[in-house]
Amino acid sequence: MFSSSIVASAAKAGVYPCNNWSFRTLVGKRKILMRLRLDPLFCKYSSHEGKINIVTEEFPAERIRNFSIIAHIDHGKSTLADRMLEMTGTIDKTQDNRQILDKLQVERERGITVKAQTATMVYEFEGQQYLLNLIDTPGHVDFSYEVSRSLQACQGVILLVDANQGVQAQTFANFYLAFSKNLPIIPVLNKIDLKNANPERVIEQLSSIFEIDAESVLKVSAKQGTGVNELLQAVIDRIPPPPSDRNLPAKALLFDSWYDKYKGVALLMAVHNGSFKLGQHITLAHANKSFEIKEIGIMYPEPTPLTSLYAGQVGYIYCNMRSVKEAAVGDTIHLLSSPVEPFPGFAKAKPMVFAGVYPMDQSEHTQLRSALEKLLLNDPSVECAVESSPALGNGWRLGFLGVLHMDVFNQRLEQEYGTQVVLTAPSVPFKIKLKNIKSIKKTGDILMVNNPEKMPNVQHIEESFEPLVTGTIITPSVYLGDIIALCLERRGVQIDSRNIDSERLIMIYKLPLNEIVVDFYDKLKSLTSGYASFDYEDAGYESSNLSKLQFLLNGDPVEELSVIVHTSKAREVGKQVCSKLRDTIPRQQYQIQVQACVGGKIVAREDIKALRKDVTQKLKYGGDINRRNKLLKRQAEGKKRMRMVGNIEVPREAFIKVLQR
Numbered sequence: 001m002f003s004s005s006i007v008a009s010a011a012k013a014g015v016y017p018c019n020n021w022s023f024r025t026l027v028g029k030r031k032i033l034m035r036l037r038l039d040p041l042f043c044k045y046s047s048h049e050g051k052i053n054i055v056t057e058e059f060p061a062e063r064i065r066n067f068s069i070i071a072h073i074d075h076g077k078s079t080l081a082d083r084m085l086e087m088t089g090t091i092d093k094t095q096d097n098r099q100i101l102d103k104l105q106v107e108r109e110r111g112i113t114v115k116a117q118t119a120t121m122v123y124e125f126e127g128q129q130y131l132l133n134l135i136d137t138p139g140h141v142d143f144s145y146e147v148s149r150s151l152q153a154c155q156g157v158i159l160l161v162d163a164n165q166g167v168q169a170q171t172f173a174n175f176y177l178a179f180s181k182n183l184p185i186i187p188v189l190n191k192i193d194l195k196n197a198n199p200e201r202v203i204e205q206l207s208s209i210f211e212i213d214a215e216s217v218l219k220v221s222a223k224q225g226t227g228v229n230e231l232l233q234a235v236i237d238r239i240p241p242p243p244s245d246r247n248l249p250a251k252a253l254l255f256d257s258w259y260d261k262y263k264g265v266a267l268l269m270a271v272h273n274g275s276f277k278l279g280q281h282i283t284l285a286h287a288n289k290s291f292e293i294k295e296i297g298i299m300y301p302e303p304t305p306l307t308s309l310y311a312g313q314v315g316y317i318y319c320n321m322r323s324v325k326e327a328a329v330g331d332t333i334h335l336l337s338s339p340v341e342p343f344p345g346f347a348k349a350k351p352m353v354f355a356g357v358y359p360m361d362q363s364e365h366t367q368l369r370s371a372l373e374k375l376l377l378n379d380p381s382v383e384c385a386v387e388s389s390p391a392l393g394n395g396w397r398l399g400f401l402g403v404l405h406m407d408v409f410n411q412r413l414e415q416e417y418g419t420q421v422v423l424t425a426p427s428v429p430f431k432i433k434l435k436n437i438k439s440i441k442k443t444g445d446i447l448m449v450n451n452p453e454k455m456p457n458v459q460h461i462e463e464s465f466e467p468l469v470t471g472t473i474i475t476p477s478v479y480l481g482d483i484i485a486l487c488l489e490r491r492g493v494q495i496d497s498r499n500i501d502s503e504r505l506i507m508i509y510k511l512p513l514n515e516i517v518v519d520f521y522d523k524l525k526s527l528t529s530g531y532a533s534f535d536y537e538d539a540g541y542e543s544s545n546l547s548k549l550q551f552l553l554n555g556d557p558v559e560e561l562s563v564i565v566h567t568s569k570a571r572e573v574g575k576q577v578c579s580k581l582r583d584t585i586p587r588q589q590y591q592i593q594v595q596a597c598v599g600g601k602i603v604a605r606e607d608i609k610a611l612r613k614d615v616t617q618k619l620k621y622g623g624d625i626n627r628r629n630k631l632l633k634r635q636a637e638g639k640k641r642m643r644m645v646g647n648i649e650v651p652r653e654a655f656i657k658v659l660q661r
């Protein structure tokens, strides 16, 4: 039974429960007004002053606009989204709204968006109310899959450019992404309030690089709100309504999903045709199951329940889906009773770096698997396959879009699911052409090697290939010399270099992915005092002189430490890892030789001196027998955590330290 005061206050606010299921959730969470199911026609949302009515049925597709904000990192996308949400009364103006749509802890801590977020707003223009669905996207190249996925649910974009920094590498990449999808682009200069903003120079850049008409560029200060109203009007004027038909059978594109521990999987969808209503039975084109819609609503900006969603609208549903595997982004949602032609689906993300992920302790394997499944649902750009290692046990090999992506994923596992993992050093995917030898099953085949342990013997390799990228660097011209030297050191080949205005250059380089994946961007930033920006895209594979660098302890190979390197870098990398091993493997009762070798040839060596360790030494001259036994028992337990390499005990922690970056 619900308390009568709760029911009374709900009724006063003009909201009504639809069923007991929703009421129970509400009462449990004590967020009564936020969570109550609403009158079937009117959605009264009273979480802030100035209540507004959203009459979803009253918004035909002609009065709906779906758009994304795209830009280089830190050019102000999330701040602009804050102002738009304020101006449309979606969030309270009196609060200190800072990057409201950066909802994840990792986003707040790092000050970057890693996950595209959707928010619905109602905006009045020329006496008519419009429903605007905005998607705030990440700026960093490692999260570009989020941008391309978001663009599938939009009919246009706002391209934001910092009026001080001008066009940067991700402005370039994002412009072409939207351009290739034939989406209308509204060019907008942001931060015009800054003293050193130079809007005229940036407009010139936009015209010369993208052939954008100077007249079409808007100027705003997302921080102060200047020009944001005009921008909202331009969204209505310049972006077309979604092409949709209410009279056709219900059909929606699933473009994002997440896991709620109470309600299961949430599906974020763009409704193309027809409508979806609470209680209806739906299915997905690639899931062989039916689900009942238990909750349906819009992101306002938090999930806000309604009773239905209509063609052209963007919103979420909960349908008691528990298995994350059933919610593949790009899939088509339709009513069980009326099948539809499915959407073609999304192109899969192409991982650039791979790393092994293992539980800290094998007893946490099941917990980690469950956490991984849920996080993979929210980040479909990560590729996942099981693997095992003698030192680290059973785990997974994950493929990421870059090292920042990998770091963020690791941080999210810890913060959102409380799981601590061992993450091995990142490796890029190499291709190996095998020799035509009878003993090899797949003769002449090309083998994808994303784990150095799996690199075939040198005698079996006909040719090796490494992945390349086309890198775009935009920099003030004064740093030209330093950047050329850095790219040369990283085996880069210049393809193009030209001025984009009197002070700045754009340089295009072909670079091996292996050379840029870990620290290239950091080096570039420190060389140019943070003024250069960098973006890259896949540029296929090229034949390369690759070697598998192995590590030996007293002559025995330790496979999980192997790395694939360009032969010219084998000695340098070998030295680094050998000295790390020397510092992390505890001294034992005999000397240990740590060696790095390529194809049997030693390229680096360190020694760990012998040490006679007797844990009972302190008790030699008198001492309690019980204490002595206790110490011996503890030592025996410690040995269980050792990986034996020949007769050398290597503690698991040593592997973790060496394998981690």
Ligand SMILES: Nc1nc2c(ncn2[C@@H]2O[C@H](COP(=O)(O)OP(=O)(O)OP(=O)(O)O)[C@@H](O)[C@H]2O)c(=O)[nH]1
Residues within 6 Å of the ligand: 071, 072, 073, 074, 075, 076, 077, 078, 079, 080, 099, 111, 112, 113, 114, 137, 138, 139, 140, 190, 191, 192, 193, 194, 220, 221, 222, 223, 224
């Ligand atoms: N002066 C000034 N600062 C702004 C303006 N807009 C944004 N900023 C600041 O620029 C910084 C980056 O803003 P964000 O909104 O996080 O940028 P973003 O593009 O969403 O960043 P990512 O999501 O990480 O790519 C913050 O410190 C903002 O306060 C503006 O109009 N004027």
